[in-house]
Amino acid sequence: MKDARRIVVKVGSSSLTTAAGGLDADRVDALVNVLAKHQDKEIVLVSSGAIAAGLAPLGLDRRPRDLARQQAAASVGQGLLVARYTASFARYGRRVGQVLLTSDDTSRRAHYRNAYRTLDQLLAMGAVPIVNENDTVATDEIRFGDNDRLAALVAHLVRADLLILLSDVDGLYDGDPATPGTSRIAEVRGPEDLAGVSIGSAGKAGVGTGGMVTKVEAARIAAAAGIPVVLTSAVHAADALAGSSTGTHFLRTGRRSADRLLWLAHASTPRGALVLDDGAVRAVVERRSSLLPAGIASVEGEFSAGDPVELRDGDGHAVARGLVNFDAREIPRLMGRSTRDLARELGPAYEREVVHRDDLVLLHP
Numbered sequence: 001m002k003d004a005r006r007i008v009v010k011v012g013s014s015s016l017t018t019a020a021g022g023l024d025a026d027r028v029d030a031l032v033n034v035l036a037k038h039q040d041k042e043i044v045l046v047s048s049g050a051i052a053a054g055l056a057p058l059g060l061d062r063r064p065r066d067l068a069r070q071q072a073a074a075s076v077g078q079g080l081l082v083a084r085y086t087a088s089f090a091r092y093g094r095r096v097g098q099v100l101l102t103s104d105d106t107s108r109r110a111h112y113r114n115a116y117r118t119l120d121q122l123l124a125m126g127a128v129p130i131v132n133e134n135d136t137v138a139t140d141e142i143r144f145g146d147n148d149r150l151a152a153l154v155a156h157l158v159r160a161d162l163l164i165l166l167s168d169v170d171g172l173y174d175g176d177p178a179t180p181g182t183s184r185i186a187e188v189r190g191p192e193d194l195a196g197v198s199i200g201s202a203g204k205a206g207v208g209t210g211g212m213v214t215k216v217e218a219a220r221i222a223a224a225a226g227i228p229v230v231l232t233s234a235v236h237a238a239d240a241l242a243g244s245s246t247g248t249h250f251l252r253t254g255r256r257s258a259d260r261l262l263w264l265a266h267a268s269t270p271r272g273a274l275v276l277d278d279g280a281v282r283a284v285v286e287r288r289s290s291l292l293p294a295g296i297a298s299v300e301g302e303f304s305a306g307d308p309v310e311l312r313d314g315d316g317h318a319v320a321r322g323l324v325n326f327d328a329r330e331i332p333r334l335m336g337r338s339t340r341d342l343a344r345e346l347g348p349a350y351e352r353e354v355v356h357r358d359d360l361v362l363l364h365p
Contacts, residue, residue: 001228002243004161006123009035009241010046010151010218011166015234016081017049022056023077027234028084031166034237035128036092041241042123044158046131046151047085053077078132085130095127100134101150112157112263119158148218149266156225156262163222163229164240165215170233171247172197172212188250191220221266224254261361264321268308272301272328273318274354281313284320285362290353291322293334293342303328311355320362322355 011031018024035043051063051070054077064070082098089096099118122129131154133147148165155163174197175182188194199212219229230240232247239246276284280295291311303309304327311320326334331354334342343351 001162001230001249004041004243006042006044006158006160007162007164007241008044008046008151008155008158008160009164009166009237010147011048011234012147012168013048013052014168015166016047017052023049023053023080023084025084025088029088031234031237032085032088032092034241036089036094038241044119044123044129044131044154044160045085046147046154047081048132048147049081050074050078050132053080081132082130085128089128095125096130097122097127099129099131101131101154102134116157119154123158146214146218148214149221152218152222152225152227152229153263153267155222155227156256159256160227163219163227164237165218165229165231166234166237166240167212167215167231168233169212170236171231172199172216174198185248186245188219188223188248190251190253219250220253221262223250223252225262226252226254226256228252264308264323264359265361265363268321270301270310270321271303271307272299272324273310273312274299274324274331275312275314275316276319278314281319284311284360288357288360288362290357291355291360292339293331293337293354294339296331296335296354299328299331299335301328309355311360318363320360322360324355325352326354 015031016024016027035045051073054073054075055061055063057076057080058073060069060073064073078098078100082096085096099115099122101115119129119131131150133150151163151165154160169177171184171186172188173182173184176198177184185193185197194216199216215231219231222229229250230247231250232240236246274291274296275298276291276295277297280291283289283295284291297314301309303324305325307324308321309324310318311322312318334350334354339351339353
């Protein structure tokens, strides 16, 4: 970890805001003091806090539950958040760049490449990317849901050497940290190390959406993609960046996967489903083949070409997820037919896969 050069740091709302919902300038400055001193490292900051920062200015005493008011709070708070970071990093002569993402931006091939190029260029020019979910426009169907998962996926996107998840708790405990007798788990080598561990939800401040559940899930995603993770409190950020022993260290459990497929598996929301016959299930799952029209038994939902869809077996179990090449209304007349016949009858545009194998990821139980 000491040799990590490109690092994604995620900080939660509770570490940046007051209990009333406004930004805490001292907390932001304290975090920036740590990050800005590491001139030898490329740091991407995934920062929550936009909605929380917008609560007080809009006269809201707690985080709203409805999407419209969340978006309004994010619209006000995101500007305040980035302005605070801009001023704080400027004390060190550092520039920042705002990058707002939705899952729709990153599961599609062209959008994914653009997101990578933007972040990579910001780092090359010495700027600190400040990444957040684009809460002002994201709908329920295209939301990441929490910034912990977003941070894990951004770490994969930018080919990070390390992911640091900062919280208001100094690591993962084997029970409620407030209960006497519980202890911090220093290292997690795999899922078996978490067997029997009770993992809590969102904190008492009520300004965030996550909690330890989302952090552990984010750590699992990153570790499975070959990226080690440190989970600790914001006050121990300096130790985490220096590679010192702090918090909970999640070791790598897998290798880096194809870029967009991780996003497709963990960040996309299916807009519909294709039910496959037994032969198509075997071809997709066992041979990693593309899905052809001949293997489709039925179609569910309303979706457009390019949308993510589930591929299900005859029992309704999702076996894969992919980006579909046809609208839902087109598929019924394609089902059960060969691409050669379709091309002869409908034209060469129909001599192709319904879901190409390069746009398909298997879902493991």
